[in-house]
Amino acid sequence: MAAHRIYAMSFSSVYPMYIQKAQKKGRTKDEVDTIIRWLFGYTQEQLQEHIQKETDFETFVKQSPHPNPQRSNITGSVCGVRLSEIEDPIMKEIRYLDKLIDELAKGKAMGKILRA
Template sequence: MTKHKIYTMSVASVYPHYVTKAEKKGRSKAEVDEIIRWLTGYSQEELGAQLEKQTNFEDFFAEAPQLNPSRNMIKGVVCGVRVGDIEEPTMQEIRYLDKLVDELAKGKAMEKILRK
């Protein structure tokens, strides 16, 4: 079975799109970074290093220091697929991130986005 194209894409190539999506709705790059850090456990410095070295999505999530145990509370649909129904672990992590950025762009409060 061939890997989905997103797995081999660098997080750095998609990251500006996350930031642009958030900023168009009056949110900030700092909030996007906070979401990514919450989901993955990377520090701001580690996140910057991952972006700088063009880490692909598969390695980005495989090397994540501490995937947040509360991420299973992320519900909803991304690209027509319910995130909780995605069986492939890496794809589910990518879709969790997509869903969190969507929630940010829709104006949801950070406390709710971060499942506090």
Template sequence: MNHSQRIYKLIFAGVYPMYIQKAEKKGRTKEEVDAIIYWLTGYNAKTLQQQIDKKSTFEAFFNEAPQINPNASKITGVICGYRVEELEDPIVQKARYLDKLIDELAKGKKMEKILRA
């Protein structure tokens, strides 16, 4: 299974607690993690919980997202050895965007900067 296929099949509900844990270890909050997810995907508290409850794969999670933020293209840099702006697979790119935003949160960046305001 290649890198893209692995990301497609990841269960969002399995990764979500890790995002929260990573943020909380650095003194950030679940609310901030959720705000990042809402900003990137257009989900809200209810629709995000539905995705978690039905154990959506990353593929379904991003394909069913109400609206990917038009400013997502402003997310640049390297995460997990990949330059996010150069990733060609749209699902992989969105997953890495999310990784990058959570990483910025854990590194102490201000929310306005993370959300490309």
């Protein structure tokens, strides 16, 4: 089975869309960065490096230094697909991020988004 086309897209091409979605609802870039760091375990410097290097999404996910063990507590649906039904591990991680950004844009408190 061929890899999904989002895998080859640069993370830096999608990142501004996450920020834009959050800012439209009064949230901040810092909150988006916090979510990404929490989910994948990157430092702010590592995150910026991947953005500058235009790392593809698949590599961004695979090189996650410390994927958060609490990410399995992220439930629900993204684009009509239940997270629990996604079998591809890379796609599951991408959808986890999508779900958390959706929660941010819907006004959910950061503590709840980060499953604290």
